[in-house]
Amino acid sequence: MKWARTVLPPVVVGVLGLAGWELTVKLGRIAPFILPAPSAIWAELVEQRGNVLDAALASGANALAGLIGGTVVAVLAALLTSQARWLSDVSVPFAAVVNALPIIALAPILNNMFDSTSSVPRRLVAGIIVFFPVFVNTLRGLREVDPTHRELMDSYAAGGWKFARLVRLPSALPHLFTGLRQASSLAVIAAVVAEYFGGLQDGLGARITSAAAFTAYPRAWAFVAGACALGLAFYLTTLLLERLAMPWKARS
């Protein structure tokens, strides 16, 4: 019954929410430009499923490219900066400052720097946005070392690279995944929203704006639903990866 306690309330809320939404729109005769009914959105989704899938794949590819690129650079940067105390003390505040800026606003500039038919600007923006949470979290993980582990490895006369390989990297893994969880969602958001700023228009963002421009609101919402599904897929995949990479966290 414990299972019911945790699963039932959100399911009930979800069902009630959808039902309430449907009823309010139908009975209140709310125009679709304000809020389409879930049934209308679903109908559009089914009809447009080919387009939604294509656009989702395009955005997904951009998000993935940004995610992988940004993560690799961030992990390398974290490894480098963790070697020097002063470097890491100085780079964390810098990263925090840059992270407070609307990085997405870089999109138009990047579009200028590259060809207008290039996917690179969107991937770059996603990569930059991904970099910061992964960098900060991985760095934190690399710097925090359990003093008992330190002493133990000292007693084994194992330092330098051995210590990094056997202790630092594995204990930084949970922190890396914390950053990765945030980053995976941010990558999707960046890939979709970057299209609002111009550039190549083959992903979900472009579909949403064009559908809205044609006042085909249920269709626009259908594409939004596709974007949400994409975000969820990324997040869940990251959770799965986490489970696989850290089997010791699962059992306790």
Next chain:
Amino acid sequence: MRRVFGALGGFAAFVALWEGYKAVGAPEGTAVWGVHILPRTDDLSMPHLYTVIQRLGHPELAGGRPIWRVVLDACLFTFGITAAGFAAGVLVGFLLAALMQRFGVIERGLLPYVVLSQTVPLVALAPLVAGWSGRLSFGPYPWQDWMTVSTIAAYLAFFPVAVGLLRGLQSPPASGVELMRSYAAGWWRTFVKLRLPSALPFLFPALRLAGAAAVVGAVVGEISTGTRGGIGRLVIEYAREATSDPAKVYTAMLGAALLGLAVAGFVSLLEIPLMRHRRRVEVNVI
């Protein structure tokens, strides 16, 4: 002091990187297997940083106000909208967190959705909310563009606050809660005297996240609605003129950066009197 050095050092490194790449990079950009991975280095695509600074002092259009004034005004405009959205989002987030703490049922029912909402690009709804302007009104007040932008900023700000504050409200140790019980203090008293103060170290990092999210929401919202007078619109406008006036769009970027810093600074200001002598707790909102 370290922080200032850090920011300055990073900035210096960035300048060095930019100008350095311009000096050595290929003018047409670098292509690997037909895909351009490094940008073009000519002055049209990557103007010298000094040129950008210079451009700030020059007029926007022939005989207009200097750019820095235009950018600054746009920043202020967007800042106002962002602040309104941020305030609304924080308020709703606060209420929701309090409700979720009070009633376990509400927490179990809503929290999964709140957490999930952080994994999906809700800001993609911006163009759709933009459709409300000009067609919706609350009595005599028509829905205006800036309200759309504020709304988008508000609901991007609301989620990190709700999650972070909830964790903070649940953070006092069981012994503390039992102590308040032994004083026959009811839920409200316990909330004000124990849970709220315990929640502050969790609240401020969440507020900073919410502030950054609100800025992004405002900028994207402005672009989706085409709101005039804001920095988002300015970035797009100047980007269109990039081929004739490359440095202009970078000035708008500086404005966007300034906006982000202003909001972050604002949150930090709030933090100073309330968080002296206390450690901060970073809560991972997903």
Next chain:
Amino acid sequence: MTAVSIAGVTKVFNAGRSDEVTALSDVDLTVDSGQFVSLIGPSGCGKSTLLRLIADLIEPTSGTVTVAGKPARQARRDQEYGIAFQQAGLFEWRTVRRNVELPLELRRTPRQQRRARAEEMLGLVGLSDFGGHYPAQLSGGMQQRVAIARALAVHPPLLLMDEPFGALDEMTRERLQTELLQICAKTETSTVFVTHSISEAVFLSDKVVVMSARPGRIVATIDVELPSRDEAARQSTAYFDTVTAVRKALRS
């Protein structure tokens, strides 16, 4: 053969600064082969510092530390001792078996031998069935037993322990004390054991070394002669008399 020989050792921390502290002052100590020696004293008397000097985790300001007939540094390089701390310090990302294999891995012992030795040690501490578990799945007492298995994995002649049972409840403590004695008897290791507890020191040791508060000096060395080392011993007159003697020495 002497396992440990400490002569004229003084340790000063932060020499010349305002927070200078003399942790140990002119300490002499001998541990014979196969002997179990406890170090006991009030907080800050330097017993943990002394242990770390033997382990070459810190260096003496003056005096010499000889372990297994070699200078402490050489002994550490040659892995002449195993060490267990108050925190078990197991690597949470490794299974219990792999945790015990750690010192063997660092010595590049071939895989088959490593496996066999780890199983042998787990059998010794009574945890043969838990080789595939992760530390998070084990209780505090069990984790500490794994730490002891790990410390003895290379069959060192010397075992160093820094309040290993300090974080455990009384019942588990007493049980582990009996087990430890059995293990040490079987493996014929010399042991230096730091503790806060008078009863623990007397029950376990051949010799109890009482230290004074800062600056740490050896106040008394009390030989322990018990008829046996089991539950009956805890009720014997010899036990209570020795406990009283140690208490008196601590008070003086």
